[in-house]
Amino acid sequence: MKGTVLILGASSAIARATAAAFASRGYGLYLAGRDEEELARDAADLAIRHQVPVATGRFDAEAFAQHPAFIEQVVEASGELAGVVVAFGYLGEQSRAVHDWDETLAIIQRNYTGAVSLLNLCANRMEQAGTGFIVGIASVAGDRGRQSNYTYGSAKGAFALYLQGLRNRLAPAGVRVLTVKPGFVDTGMTFGLPGMFLVASPRYVGERIARAVERGRDVLYVPWFWRYIMLIITHIPERIFKRLKL
Amino acid sequence: MNRLTENLSGWGRYPVAQCGLLRPERHKGLGGLSAEGGIARGQGRSYGDAALNQDGAVLLTERLNRLSAFDSERGTVTAESGLTLRELLDVVVPRGWFPLVTPGTGYVSLGGCIAADVHGKNHHHDGAFSRSVLEFELFDADGAVRTCSPDVQSEAFNATMGGMGLTGVIGDVTLQLRPVETAWIQAQHAPARDLEQALTFLQDNEHDARYSVAWIDLQSRGRALGRSVVMTGEHAVRDALPAAHRADPLQLKLRGERNVPLDMPGWLLNPLTIRAFNALYYRLEGRKTSPFIVGYDKFFYPLDALGHWNRLYGKRGFVQYQCVVPLEQAHETLRQLLDALAASGHAAFLGVLKRLGAASAGQLAFSMPGYTLALDLPFGGAATLELLQRFDEIVLAHGGRVYLAKDARLSAESFRQMYPRYDEWLAVKQTLDPQGRFSSSLSRRLGIGEPS
Structure with missing residues (x-):
């Protein structure tokens, strides 16, 4: 076995597929999330299919004070971490966030501060060990603020910036940091939404993530063409962009 | 749950029906039809309108495909109903096991195999798929989960085996496998x-x-x-x-x-x-x-x-x-x-x-x-x-x-003549789904669920 990968926010479709991609490469898994019944089902499935050890545990992204104990608990159960994947997040509702501070705070904490709190702990351990990888699932929504989802986008954008800094800090220690920016992925969140095009399967996304880690990539747009879509979008002059209905 | 309205057909691509698709990602989502009714659909490999529901809900089980237990000594396996035989084979054949009964395609879900009580090339020896099923969960019209086996809830078990999905939505399925020396x-x-x-x-x-x-x-x-x-x-x-x-x-x-x-x-x-x-x-x-x-x-x-x-x-x-x-x-x-x-x-x-x-x-x-x-x-x-x-x-x-x-x-008339035990089936259906919530384009065409 190659060591254990901690998946934070393990019951999303992308997380499940990413976990499967690492398990098929011989990594053990620690699945962390909120719905323990679902986690147990995912764990049994991955253990049977890939014949690797899979443990599960509950965590709350917003309960910062509990994070150190949680990471201790993971290491105790599964040993020093080979890798960690931050897959949790919360799209929320922009229209509600405008008037409802609780919603705004939930979006920020579950996409940004919660991830920072957990990754600080993991990064310190990995830096000391001189090995490991960190995968953060950010979003193309973080590349440019738009009226329809800028609270979410700003949190994901901040997260991407955090990952960038972390990568810079950990590079000398030999710890790799991968920023993933998914475009449209066929998940429960996007199923049936209007305006979706060229939707990628979670399985494809999971495979690309594991492969990007193997190859030591820094930033992964998935599917790949989103790099170019976002290149165009980020280059529209602000004077014009601010008038668009996006 | 989000809903996607789409024109859908079976494997034969005739007929086509406009259906409202639901696709749960979590196990309890299989109870998602209990309020409004509809029909579950696995891989859509039935040929006609069995997994269609014109102007109604169709619940896709494709994301519920997790294995939850595999006993490599006794050759029993438990998995969610959306698992395909192809996926099952990938897991069990390298460990020396094979399904007791398999139809002519691996791209079918376990739930579909039960709903149609499919058969294979060994039917004359080993019977249909039902012979390999030890147990399954059934989400009934109230969203309650019943565990059915040949001994427990045997009426519901039999009515569901070949019941075309009209008794409820199938959850976890436990199968007996056959030992094989080679692939x-x-x-x-x-x-x-x-x-x-x-x-x-x-x-x-x-x-x-x-x-x-x-x-x-x-x-x-x-x-x-x-x-x-x-x-x-x-x-x-x-x-x-x-x-x-x-x-x-x-x-x-x-x-x-x-x-x-x-x-x-x-x-x-x-x-x-x-x-x-x-x-x-x-x-x-x-x-x-x-x-x-x-x-x-x-x-x-x-x-x-x-x-x-x-x-x-x-x-x-x-x-x-x-x-x-x-x-x-x-x-x-x-x-x-x-x-x-x-x-x-x-x-x-x-x-x-x-x-x-x-x-x-x-x-x-x-x-x-x-x-x-x-x-x-x-x-x-x-x-x-x-x-x-x-x-x-x-x-x-x-x-x-x-x-x-x-x-x-x-035709509905020919169906009644061909399936003489329909009344027995209907009696069980009425206990599981008294309001007739589970229905499909096929069931309405054939009058399945209506009194004779």
Whole structure:
């Protein structure tokens, strides 16, 4: 076995597929999330299919004070971490966030501060060990603020910036940091939404993530063409962009 | 749960219905039909309208495909109903196990296998899929979960086996598997010059193999009517394998799948090309009269190698007619069916003839001791429907029935006559789903759920 990968926010479709991609490469898994019944089902499935050890545990992204104990608990159960994947997040509702501070705070904490709190702990351990990888699932929504989802986008954008800094800090220690920016992925969140095009399967996304880690990539747009879509979008002059209905 | 409104069809691509799709990602989401009703859909491999619900909800189970237990000593496995046989095989074959019963495609869900109580090439020995099911969960109309087995909730168990999804949504399924030494099949073909000889081969107990099926050339006429290639097979033991496979007998290099990329033009499968294909197939396959070793995927799932093969029929789609006729007078019944086909001038691309053994316990299950004939016809509108109506009359006159998983056009009246245990089934349905929430385009067409 190659060591254990901690998946934070393990019951999303992308997380499940990413976990499967690492398990098929011989990594053990620690699945962390909120719905323990679902986690147990995912764990049994991955253990049977890939014949690797899979443990599960509950965590709350917003309960910062509990994070150190949680990471201790993971290491105790599964040993020093080979890798960690931050897959949790919360799209929320922009229209509600405008008037409802609780919603705004939930979006920020579950996409940004919660991830920072957990990754600080993991990064310190990995830096000391001189090995490991960190995968953060950010979003193309973080590349440019738009009226329809800028609270979410700003949190994901901040997260991407955090990952960038972390990568810079950990590079000398030999710890790799991968920023993933998914475009449209066929998940429960996007199923049936209007305006979706060229939707990628979670399985494809999971495979690309594991492969990007193997190859030591820094930033992964998935599917790949989103790099170019976002290149165009980020280059529209602000004077014009601010008038668009996006 | 988000909802996607889409035009949907079964594998035959006829008929098409506008349905509201729901796709749960979590196990408890399988209870999502309890309030408004609808029908569950696995891989959409039933041919007609069994997994369609015009203007209603269709619950896709494809994301619920997790294995939750595998006992490699006893050969039992538990998984969510959306798991496909293909995925199951990938897990269990390398560990020396095989499904007790498998239909002719691996791209079916476990839930679909239960709903249609599917059969395979070993039905005459091992019965239908229900024989391999130890237990399943059923989300009933109240969203409550019942655990059903042949001993516990046996009424619900039997009504669901072959119940076309109309008793509820299937959750976890526990199956008994069969131990195998290798991933290979020892197969043998025998050409049969006519229908009579094909039937003789299929019931020949001396040469009886675990698996048998006859491919039947539906273009042959006159004395060669019913000309066939009878194909038999057994799970190969390790010693029967060539040296190259013996070291790792449970590993199979699965072939990559090729796809039919888009709809073929409607004229591609015409009487001329179909006749030429069938003659060639009879010559080539009929030659393999000495035993040969073949991978399980090629033996059981020859058509799976060609993804989206239903596109070969073009946009118009096709219908498969599959019936079973009782053992007595089977020859006469089948001859009448083949004659009716010949007289109609329709060309059927694919014909399969297979012996069936004992009937299943399910009140709406398809199987009965006899022979089942399946044939694929390009859908040609009224003329096709007329021919199939003629088939129904012949089948009914001889005490047979049509397979609902393939059906797109049977009448409610013929259904009642073909399924004499319908009233028994309805009594159980009314306890599980008193308001009749679970329904499909098929159930409404056939009046399933309505009092007789």
